[in-house]
Amino acid sequence: MIDIQSDVSLLPYNTFQVDVQAKYFVDIHQEEDLEELFETGIFAKEKHLILWWGANVLFTQDINGLVIKVSLKGIECLSWLDVSSLKSPLPPFQKGGSKVLVQAMAGEDWSGFVEYCNRKWRAGIENLIAIPGQVGTAPVSNIGAYGMEIGERVVWVEGYDLEKKEWKKFDHEECGFAYRDSIFKSELRGKFLITRVVFALEQLSEEYLFKLDYPDVQRVLEERSINILDCRASLAMTPNSLEQVSEIISEIRASKLPDPNKIGTAGSFFANPIIKKSDFDLLIQKFPELISYPHGDEVKLSAGQLIDLAGLKGYSNGKAGTSSKHALIVINEWGSAEDVLEVVEHIQIVVKEKFGVALKPEVVYI
Ligand code: EPU
Numbered sequence: 001m002i003d004i005q006s007d008v009s010l011l012p013y014n015t016f017q018v019d020v021q022a023k024y025f026v027d028i029h030q031e032e033d034l035e036e037l038f039e040t041g042i043f044a045k046e047k048h049l050i051l052w053w054g055a056n057v058l059f060t061q062d063i064n065g066l067v068i069k070v071s072l073k074g075i076e077c078l079s080w081l082d083v084s085s086l087k088s089p090l091p092p093f094q095k096g097g098s099k100v101l102v103q104a105m106a107g108e109d110w111s112g113f114v115e116y117c118n119r120k121w122r123a124g125i126e127n128l129i130a131i132p133g134q135v136g137t138a139p140v141s142n143i144g145a146y147g148m149e150i151g152e153r154v155v156w157v158e159g160y161d162l163e164k165k166e167w168k169k170f171d172h173e174e175c176g177f178a179y180r181d182s183i184f185k186s187e188l189r190g191k192f193l194i195t196r197v198v199f200a201l202e203q204l205s206e207e208y209l210f211k212l213d214y215p216d217v218q219r220v221l222e223e224r225s226i227n228i229l230d231c232r233a234s235l236a237m238t239p240n241s242l243e244q245v246s247e248i249i250s251e252i253r254a255s256k257l258p259d260p261n262k263i264g265t266a267g268s269f270f271a272n273p274i275i276k277k278s279d280f281d282l283l284i285q286k287f288p289e290l291i292s293y294p295h296g297d298e299v300k301l302s303a304g305q306l307i308d309l310a311g312l313k314g315y316s317n318g319k320a321g322t323s324s325k326h327a328l329i330v331i332n333e334w335g336s337a338e339d340v341l342e343v344v345e346h347i348q349i350v351v352k353e354k355f356g357v358a359l360k361p362e363v364v365y366i
Contacts, residue, residue: 002026002033004042004066013069014054015132017264018337022049022067029071029107031195034160042066048162049366050193052106055133056141056266057364060337070136072105072195075116099200101155106136106194110143118242122201123208124153129246130253132260132267136194140184141362142177146249147211151177153201157184159194168192179295180271180362189364210245216252256326264332265323269344270303271362283355303359304328310350317343330363 008025011017024042028034037043047065051057078101100122104113110133114125127146128138137143142151154177157170176183184192202208212221258265272293275283280299284290287309293300307313307327314324319335320343322328330347332340348359 002028002036002040004037004040008067010051010054010059010063010067013051013067014057014059015260015264016054016058016266016332016337016340018059018332018340020059020062020337022063022065024066025069026066027069027071029073031072034193034195037068038160038165048190050162050190052134052137055137055260056362057366058266058337058340058361059366060341061366063366068193070134070193070195071107072136073107074103074105075108075113076103077101077120078103078198098203100203101198102201103196103198104135105196106134106159108135110134110138114246115243117201118240118246121204121242123204123210123242124148124201125150125199126242126245127211127214127249130250135197139175139177139182139194139197141180142182142185144180146214146217146252149177149179150199151175151182153199155198155200157194157198158196159192161188161192163191179274179300185364204242210241212245216256217248220248220252257329258323258325258331264320265329266363268303268328269330269361269363270307270328270347270359272300272303273306273357273359274298274300275357279356283357287355301357306351306355306357306359307347310347310354312347312350315343315346317346322347 004024004026006024008022009019010022011019024046026037028037043066049063049065049067051067051069080098080100102117102122111130113135114129118126125148127148128143128150131143131145133143138150139154139157142149144150154175155172157175159168161168170183174183184194212218257267274295275298277297277299280292291302291305304327307322312322313327315322317339319339320330320332322343323331330340330343344361351357351359
């Protein structure tokens, strides 16, 4: 039985801790609740906003419509997948072997899902621990960290097309995964309600290749005298090696990123900018210290470093600002969405003036 409430504060439902009101609000715990919701007059009449954990949004105004919070729960191992049977192999599948298909409902806590998989020796997402959000958000912004991107593991996404009013399944290729992007964030933003995601994970074995080459991870391994060349094998021998890796990543994140349970933040506010190689060649002559990563024919810069070099690490307008630990993290201490946006615009202007580079928000404005 669904309970549609009126005039609900969304303060508990966004990590930026912005207080806006939703005209209507409904929390969905079972797929049958959705069927019931679709029959209501409010669903037919009002605009819809889908909300998972509000970890990547900035509410800029009251929501004059129906907010649908997705709290569907459940994790299930579906089957073993013979990789050769796939029409279009996903990137990590190219090395062959069989994978475990694991289905998680959209309302599962993301980090809790990673921990569950670690405990069951299902490998492939251990580096994505401690990213705030829910399973349903993971494919939307193709969450990524420490050398892993969730799109590489998604086999299909199921849900309801709110415009066409039909259930639909998107295969990996149809999801349109790109750096911090997918069809659900672009073309289908607000139009597709994800209910379940199916991931292809690996059964942990000595052959499993951990992704440990990220500089921060290497530093911790060195500090703990773990030989980078041997650690794959030795970690894989240890029953809880996935948990060990996740623990290292969690520690790194905690040392660099503010805790969204303690302060208003949505993680990285901007995507790392991708610029033309010719523009980069000119820029690097002027700023030889710039960090860069190849990105196809283009070059990806570090937004955090640009903001830092622009002197804005720890900047504050009194209500909102950037973290003194990591310049890419915008924090909201006492402010409203306007205070956050003031900081964001200031950063964009200063970085553009200094480096000629436009910073685009990764966070979605609503
Ligand atoms: N840097 C600075 N000053 C700063 C912050 C960073 O110079 O204030 C430098 C760092 O020293 C480092 C480089 O910038 O050399 C990159 O920083 P970091 O390793 O922290 O990674 P990032 O590119 O800033 C991305 C993701 C993070 C993810 C990390 C680790 C994006 C937009 N962000 O950050 O994701 O955790 O890599 O893989 O791609 C998130 O999306 O919310 C998020 C935290």
